[in-house]
Amino acid sequence: MKTAEIVITVTGCKDVSSYDHVPLIKDGCVLCNAGHFDNEISKKALDSEAVNVTRVREFVDKYEMKDGRMLYLVSEGRLMNLAAGQGHPVEIMDMSFTTQALALEHMVNNHKNMEGKVYAVPDHIDEAIARIKLKSMGIEIDSLTKEQTEYISGWEEGT
Numbered sequence: 001m002k003t004a005e006i007v008i009t010v011t012g013c014k015d016v017s018s019y020d021h022v023p024l025i026k027d028g029c030v031l032c033n034a035g036h037f038d039n040e041i042s043k044k045a046l047d048s049e050a051v052n053v054t055r056v057r058e059f060v061d062k063y064e065m066k067d068g069r070m071l072y073l074v075s076e077g078r079l080m081n082l083a084a085g086q087g088h089p090v091e092i093m094d095m096s097f098t099t100q101a102l103a104l105e106h107m108v109n110n111h112k113n114m115e116g117k118v119y120a121v122p123d124h125i126d127e128a129i130a131r132i133k134l135k136s137m138g139i140e141i142d143s144l145t146k147e148q149t150e151y152i153s154g155w156e157e158g159t
Helices: 043-049 090-113 123-136 146-153
Strands: 006-009 030-033 050-057 060-065 070-074
Touching: 043 050, 043 060, 043 070, 090 123
Parallel strands: 006 030, 030 070
Antiparallel strands: 050 060, 060 070
16 A cells, blocks of 8 residues: 555455555545445544544545545545446446346256356356347347357357
């Protein structure tokens, strides 16, 4: 943190930036959280060393520290994409939730043949979601022919 211009926490854990870190943070550093609740960056720790906190622009607070450093906290330490932005667009969320639901259905239907490990979402599920989404937008997509599928899967033809 001594040399960082910007610090973005994405751990999903509390006190990732805590009392021990405050003295190490470089003057002018911007602190952001994209991982969890507003306890990932300890505001109590910042407040304990600050002589003044000023809102310098929407969603950005300047912390004037006892030693003269200026630190900047985005969206009060809350998830910056939700608190200072619009979050995830609905066009992304509907596909994310659909993927989760269909992957869960796949696991329920196939759990007897699965091991206790992480699996990628099967291609047929991803492709079905893409086709449904495109159709909902009035867009059609064609499919590869058998020959095209073989060509892009092989190495025998081409230069």
